[in-house]
Amino acid sequence: MVSRNKFFHLFLFAKLALSGSLQAQQATYIFDGSTSGFVGSHAAYLEDEVGLRPEQALRETFTPFSNTVQSLSNNPKAVWVKLDITNRSDEPVGAKIDLASYDLVDWYLIDNGTFIDSAFMGELRIDQRSEDYIEHSIFPLGKLRSGFTNTILLRLVNTEQIVIPLRVDKLSVLQGTNSSRRFVFGIYTGIMLVMFLYNIFLAFSVRERIYLYYLGHLIFAWLTQAAFQGIAAFYFWPGSDYLSEIGFTFSTCMVSILGILFMRGFLQTATHLNWQDKVLQALVVFYAVAILMALAGSAKAAFAVVLPMQALVAVFILYVSVYLVIKGSRQARFYLIGWAALFIGIAIYVLKDFGILPYNNLTNYALQGGTALEVVLLSIALADRINILEDEKRSLVARQKEELQREVNLRTAELRNTNQSLEKAYNDLKSTQSQLINAEKMASLGQLTAGIAHEINNPINFINANVKPLKRDFNDLLDIINDYRTVKPENAVTELQRIRHKEEEIELDYTSREILELLAGIAEGAMRTTEIVRGLRIFSRLDEAEFNKSNVIEGLESTLILLNSAMQNDVTVDRDYADLPMIDCYPGKLNQVFMNIIGNGIYAIHRRVDKDIPGRLTIQTRDAGDAILIRFTDNGCGMSEKTLENMFEPFYTTKPVGEGTGMGMAISYGIIVNEHGGRLDAESVLGKGTTISIELPKNLSDKPPRDRQ
Numbered sequence: 001m002v003s004r005n006k007f008f009h010l011f012l013f014a015k016l017a018l019s020g021s022l023q024a025q026q027a028t029y030i031f032d033g034s035t036s037g038f039v040g041s042h043a044a045y046l047e048d049e050v051g052l053r054p055e056q057a058l059r060e061t062f063t064p065f066s067n068t069v070q071s072l073s074n075n076p077k078a079v080w081v082k083l084d085i086t087n088r089s090d091e092p093v094g095a096k097i098d099l100a101s102y103d104l105v106d107w108y109l110i111d112n113g114t115f116i117d118s119a120f121m122g123e124l125r126i127d128q129r130s131e132d133y134i135e136h137s138i139f140p141l142g143k144l145r146s147g148f149t150n151t152i153l154l155r156l157v158n159t160e161q162i163v164i165p166l167r168v169d170k171l172s173v174l175q176g177t178n179s180s181r182r183f184v185f186g187i188y189t190g191i192m193l194v195m196f197l198y199n200i201f202l203a204f205s206v207r208e209r210i211y212l213y214y215l216g217h218l219i220f221a222w223l224t225q226a227a228f229q230g231i232a233a234f235y236f237w238p239g240s241d242y243l244s245e246i247g248f249t250f251s252t253c254m255v256s257i258l259g260i261l262f263m264r265g266f267l268q269t270a271t272h273l274n275w276q277d278k279v280l281q282a283l284v285v286f287y288a289v290a291i292l293m294a295l296a297g298s299a300k301a302a303f304a305v306v307l308p309m310q311a312l313v314a315v316f317i318l319y320v321s322v323y324l325v326i327k328g329s330r331q332a333r334f335y336l337i338g339w340a341a342l343f344i345g346i347a348i349y350v351l352k353d354f355g356i357l358p359y360n361n362l363t364n365y366a367l368q369g370g371t372a373l374e375v376v377l378l379s380i381a382l383a384d385r386i387n388i389l390e391d392e393k394r395s396l397v398a399r400q401k402e403e404l405q406r407e408v409n410l411r412t413a414e415l416r417n418t419n420q421s422l423e424k425a426y427n428d429l430k431s432t433q434s435q436l437i438n439a440e441k442m443a444s445l446g447q448l449t450a451g452i453a454h455e456i457n458n459p460i461n462f463i464n465a466n467v468k469p470l471k472r473d474f475n476d477l478l479d480i481i482n483d484y485r486t487v488k489p490e491n492a493v494t495e496l497q498r499i500r501h502k503e504e505e506i507e508l509d510y511t512s513r514e515i516l517e518l519l520a521g522i523a524e525g526a527m528r529t530t531e532i533v534r535g536l537r538i539f540s541r542l543d544e545a546e547f548n549k550s551n552v553i554e555g556l557e558s559t560l561i562l563l564n565s566a567m568q569n570d571v572t573v574d575r576d577y578a579d580l581p582m583i584d585c586y587p588g589k590l591n592q593v594f595m596n597i598i599g600n601g602i603y604a605i606h607r608r609v610d611k612d613i614p615g616r617l618t619i620q621t622r623d624a625g626d627a628i629l630i631r632f633t634d635n636g637c638g639m640s641e642k643t644l645e646n647m648f649e650p651f652y653t654t655k656p657v658g659e660g661t662g663m664g665m666a667i668s669y670g671i672i673v674n675e676h677g678g679r680l681d682a683e684s685v686l687g688k689g690t691t692i693s694i695e696l697p698k699n700l701s702d703k704p705p706r707d708r709q
Contacts, residue, residue: 028149031168033089038098039168040065046080047072054108054115054153058082065164072162075304078104079162081154087144094174095152097137098165103244104157107139111150117143122157123244138174159245159300184365185229191372192222195379202382210265214382217258218375224251225368246294249303253287253294256313260284263317266381267324267332276320283313314343330388334381338374345370459529463522470518476506477515550587552628552696553577556619559594566602571615578622584700589671596664597632597692603655604636604690627678630694639684647682672696 029042044062052060057080072079087093097105103124109117121137144150156162167174196218203211226232227248237243260280264270269277286309293302321339324332348366351357480503487495560573567573598617605615613635622629639647639654646652650666672680676696684690 028084028086029168030086031089031093033091033170037167037169038068039083039085039166040068040070040164042085043070043081043083043164043166045070045072045164046082047076048078048080048155049076051077052080054106054155057155058110058113058151058153070164075158075162075300077157079156079164081152081156081164081166083152083154083166083168084149085144085152085168086149087141087146089170090146092171093141093144093168094171095139095141095154095166095168096174097154097156098167098177102137102156102158104155105137106155108153108155109141109143109150110153111143111145111148116150117141124241138171138178140171159249159303181229182231184368185225185231188225188368188372189222192218192375195375199379199382202386206386208265210262211382213258213262213265214378217255217262220251220254220258221371221375224248224255225371227251246299249294249299249306250291253291253302253306257284257287257291260287260317263320263335266385267320267329267335269320269324272324272327272329273320276316276323279316280320283316318343331381331385334377334384338377338381341377342370342374345373456529459524459526463526466518466521470515470522473511473515473518476511477508480506480508547584547586549582550585550590551582552580552585552590552630553621555587555591556594556621556630559591559598563595563598563602566599567615568606571602571605571617574616574618576618576620578620580621580623580628581698583628583696583698585676585696586671589675593668593671593694596668600664601632601634601636601690601692604638605634607637608635624695626699627695627697630696631691633689633691635689638686638688638690639682640686644682644684648680676700 027042029039044064046057046060046062048057060080062080062082083095095107102122104120104122107117107119107121108115119139121139139152141152152168154166156164196215199211199215199218203215223232226236232247232251237247260283264277264280269280287306290302290306293299293305318336318339321332321336325336345366345368348357348363348370351363357363480499483495483499483502487499598619601617602615605617608615616635618631618633620629620631620633622631643654647665648669650663652666669680672678672694677700678697679693679695681693682690683693
């Protein structure tokens, strides 16, 4: 669903490339009141890359138009257009560019080499003139003498492609075309508004994301047409050079992005296609990069990048639609019809500019008509999609009813067999036990998530704090660079003095040092975030869920990183690690044990009566021949003998309600003893602290303990 405004440019390029060079000089255009329309066959143009003044441009050699409506394959800095005209009418005459989206339009009327009138228009000057003469660039030729030959000189500057539909007619006729254009655009806006309200109702009813993509596509399609007609610059951002430069490119790219996202969801390309869907995703990224280029101030470069891709994108979308229609997709048929309506409108509009079709209301408004028809047809397709969803829902209900009936029959058969009923009860009991264990895991996961959020928040805030001053410093440097780039030889000394004075104002040396310091701060925050994420990955062991060899110390360190926020800066960790070999184990489950033991130790330290003694947690590892030893010692509140005897029992806890489930140490005992064939012991003195000891064998048999018969 790419921008409709770009296709006719591409067709114009092809026509220009095939036309060849013209050797004949343009003839004087004679206006007698009865002739009207485009005067490209009498005009000539000059590409200006150096910034010529009007009198300089007149001395250059102009190239005659190759078509009634001239287009340029490149996008020069400026284009000059010259037309010699003899007025044989007594009525007021005017000239206009029948394309409203030019940035700058400078008109000059010349009589025997003397400039007798001028007007300066364009989107970048919206706030300087009245609506009628700005919106469609009408230049009233009030000083054009009847019976004499004068020269119209025109300078055009545009971010988008240069297309020159130059027209001369009675002033009243030109003003009437402006009114008609606004009237047609009002009808077009009404259609788009009705479709928007209709589909926003469907969006709230169905609650599917593709409706939001469609609504966004509809809005930006309308905005693109408004920018193309010059209406957006007049009503939405008058006097804003920045928005006038990026508005058309931005809205065009957004139409393409939202159109592709809508197509992917509507046609379900991720399900039905393979590489084609990946290409669509890549196109979304491509247009997003173009938007960033435009927002960064490179709107012309972004347009130059997007323009050659538009025809290829259009062909690819057509290919995907036809391919899915051939495969029998009902939705693809609706989509293809809507796309064909848009394509026909574009073709009529382009053929009109080539002169193949006559210039009339039908051909002039074919682009808007094609856009509106496409939107209406796609709305019908979305409504039909609701019927499809209803059919799928009824089919699903029928299948669920059949499945439920089979389940009822199965349960009835099971109830007839007492042994099977008892076996089912036993299985239910095991399932309940598994759910309780999972509940404990989820509780630990909640604590872990809170800790990670706290840890990551600090470096992220540090990075965010540095971004704003860094952006300010870069803007200062960019201003200096841009000033140097605009220095001209004729006033170099003055300009350089001004720039050096500006460098002193912004303290350039200090700004440069500050940028390096801010970048270093951002790098430090990013490094800390990387360490936290690496610790989380090691702890989770998402790629080590099976029984294999692992580094125990690495698991301990990752657990400490994730529990750092729980220590609250009042717990010191002493590490006494011996060199340990890799051991056979379940790495993820061992990390869960470490999380439970270290977390309980931190909790016990925080529950001490004597807060004046610094909290300390000591972790020791030792190589004990065929096994390794791990000891966790804390100087927390300790445990009574009763607590020590029951600490490995399920559901036993001394924590308040809501702070523990009583399953943590029971699960840890099962992991160490039952699954690893190790030992888990505890020693504690009430009010003094606790020591938890783990003994793990280095090498287990090929089949882990939990799988042994």
